Amino acid sequence: MRKITLILFFLPLLFSSCQYFDKQVPSEKELLQKELKAINWKEVDEFPSIAGCEKIEDKTLRQQCFFEYMTQLIQQKLSVDTLSILYPELDTIEVKVTVYPNSRIMFEPLFPKDSVAYDTIKIDSILKARLVGFPKINPAIKRGIPVKTQFILPVILKVE
Known part of the structure; x- marks a missing residue:
């Protein structure tokens, strides 16, 4: 049983x-x-950075540090140029910065649609000649892999 x-x-x-x-x-x-x-393809896990900002733990503050550093460095490199003399009405220019996965940087000026008053080719060549010799930039990271990022920085040419 x-x-x-x-x-x-x-x-x-x-x-x-x-x-x-x-x-x-x-x-x-x-x-x-x-x-x-x-996966959110519009955002990266870590923004590009430089050695001076690496020690900052907070992600937002590190990003802000990097953007401020880049803006100041671009303004400093362009302040010694004839750009403000050639175009006195041009006080701010937007620069599209591209950081590639191999840490290479490329700068491209953005002009308003009605920018016939400026010689865009001449301004572009001046920017390309001046914006060289940047310190090593660590590329953005997405899921542990370096990726290309682009952002636009407003650069003030006339500081009064």
Whole structure:
């Protein structure tokens, strides 16, 4: 009697446990698509940085330190130039900064749509000639991989 009770007790467990083996395992492509949708491609985990800002722990303050440093350095390099003499009405210029994964930097001036008053080619060549010799910049990081980032800095040419 005892054996029959044990068999009757374990018999339903045997048949019901088979349902756990019938579950479908998601394919590699489905898992990849799910993970890619979960990633926010518009933001990076760590912004570009320089050695002077690396010691700052707070992410926002480190980003602010980097942007302030870059703006001041660009203003300093452009302040000794004839840009303000050639174009006295030009007091601020927006510069698009691109930091590549290999730490290379590229600068591109952005002009308003109605910028026929300025010789954009001449201003671009002056900026490219002046904006050289920057310290090493650590690129932005996304999921542990260096990535390209772009941002726009307003650079004041006339400080009064």
